[in-house]
Amino acid sequence: MQDPLPPAVLVSLRSRREALLEEARRDLEGAAQRGETNAPGSSLVVIVDGMLRAFEGGDPEALAASLRGSLESMGTPLDGALSALGVVRRAFVRHVVASSEPEIAGAAADCVEEVAERVAASLAKQSVEVLAETRRTLAHVESHHEWLFSHLPAIMHSIDAQGRLSAVNDRWIEALGYTRDEVIGKRSTEFLTPESARYAREVVLPAFFKTGRCDNVLYQFIRKDGSLLDVMLSAIVDRDEAGNVVRSQAVLTDVTERLAAERAAQAAVAQEETIRAQREMLREISTPLVPLGNGVLLMPLVGNVDHARAEQMMAALLDGVVTHAAEVAILDVTGVPSVDAAVAEALVGVTKAVGLLGARVVLTGLGPSAARTLVELHWELGSITTKATLRDGLAAARKFARAGC
Template sequence: MPVACALRYQTDSDSTPPRAGRHVTIARVVIPSPLRASYLRAFMAPSHISHTNGTPPPAQYADFLAFLESQRAELVRAAADDPALAELPEAERIPSVEHALDGLTAPLRDPSASSAWAATFLATSAGADQQRLAHAVLDAVRRQLLNAALRATVAGVQGTAESIDALMQQVDDAQHTIAATFVMRRDTELRIFRELFEHAPDSIFVTDMNGTVLHANNTFRSTSGFGDRVIGMNILDLGMPDLTLVDLLQESLMTNGSWKGVIPFQRPDGSSATSHSTVFLIKDANGAPHSVATISRDLSYQLQRESELRGINDRLEQSLATTPLATIEWDSQGIIRRWNPAAERIFGWSATEAIGKNIITLLVPDVAPDEVQTVVDGLLSGEISSTSRTENMTKDGRLITCQWYSAILRDEDGKVIGALTQAEDVTEDLRAEETLRRSQEQLIQAQQAALRELSTPLIPLADGVVAMPLIGSIDTGRAQLVIETLLSGVSQNHARVAILDITGVPVVDTQVANALIRAAQAVKLLGAQVILTGIRPEVAQTLVGLGVDLSGIVTRSSLQDGITYALRT
């Protein structure tokens, strides 16, 4: 049997690198691990490794490195098939072994080559499993390197002892680097965890299995109200009044390993608070429950805001339910989403019947189907006024007039999502307004008639004698009214004499004089005579100055003289 087949390297644990106190078995002879290099040198009769400033000359390793290259495929495959790498995904085994082999041999090829690869080797995460797998890959490569060294010795490859001793040192250094890297990362992560723990906005605390607080962050110390005193306290002393909840929590922890729920508690100052908590078990390396962690968020402010919002919403709902205005909410397609009791009363449709229908199709008569969305878009865009008065159709077919008020609804991004519309049935109001308008017109007409009678009173004095005393200014309209009233009175009373008294007319100008002359001429055509009375001296002077011809009219200075004259005639 060839020597290479009878000699093999193994440790009493294949998953960890050899250290002091471990053993190497060669040809079934157990030798302490620290003696492995010297034994190989003696067995393979190499020259002692020479160093220059601690770095062996590359020429010392050239033959062995060439031998390794010729054996590379077999070495890599054998290392990848090592049972210790069973947990490593199959697709990653060969690349990981090749990476380790290249990293270990690089300083032998070039003394200036860096060995920093070990710090990141298989360290995609800082978990213990990654560290363990990294050591497992290096151990598998170590074993195959030793096997290769035995084969090289049998083949008489020069520099094998020096090379394998340097490579074993590289493995040890790489494993120490990996361990140190993971320790450093663990310390870094621990510092990060402590910072996150202390500055987290949620309360975080850890208790032992008896409920004694072991750790608590600043938020929990503050929100609990106990400050630094909370460390060492039992959770039952932290103001949790509901012991049934505590029992339920413990039962869930033992059964499911975690619990989520709302926990009310009371602070030392007597104030109450409520938190939403996630409680879970922390287990030791053997999987046994070790402690309990709790992450809580104080819901006091949130619950207060929710209570306020519920109050606002309740008041709004009550207002919508009791308002006399029909309140209708509809979306961007015009589909009704809310329909209050007033809308039921005004339009006749129940909420169940109206919700889901198009507001225009339901309420606006004589709108073509292809125009419905145009009307909706116009309302939402503001092209159609948000305040309008329209005729609407009720469930029983009646046409009513409604006053509409619309407000556009937008989402949190400002996008229009619909509208809230209120409507008031003003049909009866309009009818009342029309009735009032007509009454006012009739009243105005009656007042105008009364004023006409007062402004041009015709008084019968005796058979065949009537008198019209004029008071106030006489304009064109009143002058015409004087003529009409005088003629009507003369005709109705069969008067032969009509007395016009201008005692109460303050100013007599050409217009007044002409009106008096036209009245006299008109009465004369009916066969009666006009007597003009009440001509004051200043009026007489004005008439003369204006050149008014009163030759066809009997004049007297006073109404009394005029009446006397009329009765004698």
């Protein structure tokens, strides 16, 4: 660097600071109107004061570092800073040439030019270094993003602007069983079941590209081995500044086991309902109640009579007596294979309960072995009227009904 400016020139520059600023401001505004710069006028103060310090023998590189920090805090880009530096340089040169003695004017102008050039070079160098560091940071971020995308424990894929798979992560490959070469470049709908693919094309995708996102869409993917993978897919659209689709990113949640469990639970509920209906049907079949008119009911029993069926029989018969205002109930046990203590107890209990409602019971169909069993068990049938056949029982029941029991 040349020697510092002569003291007289430096004093003159200091005294002309405001005039220099005004001159540089006019030049900068003119350049801005012509679209040549975007530097703010406030940056001129920083540059003028920094140049004055440099003319006193300061280090231009140190000045550049200081200027760069100040200009960055003001939001001045590199091209704007260089433009502002240029108008300040021209203002200084014009002043030292116009105000200095001819023998020193040239040297003073060269000093101004050298300081400005070194400041500009230092600014550019520092900006290049910053740019390089920014690029290294971005590369690191992108590398980290790619690593996260590949290794996150979630099924993820990316689709390009043409609607083709541009990236799938490791979990996607693991879940579906394909290699990347079998996947990249193909449409994601190629891996969906026909129903899911149609739903995607006709419903999901039109809304997705309109709103820029979709949430918890249920799809079925086809694995390489032919099995199905149920997923809940959520995705977002990435657009450029013009609003054009650049890519989309999707996260898929495997819900195969959950849906299988839900379907199993639904099937179990349906099966339970079927069983309940069948039980109800069997109950009605096992304890049929036939109104015969004229105050007579018939309950033909078929099969074994256990405790549960005895309770069912009693409930059905009592309800029928009340509903039909019956006076006589016929219990036909022709279809009961054997009459034991449980059957006898049930018959006696039914008789007593029906009697409390003001009706009576006619028992038909008792065979010799059944009668013998009842005698051996010492069961007293009490007020039960017994008839050998259902025909006889019907006749007796009608007679009781006409007589009002």
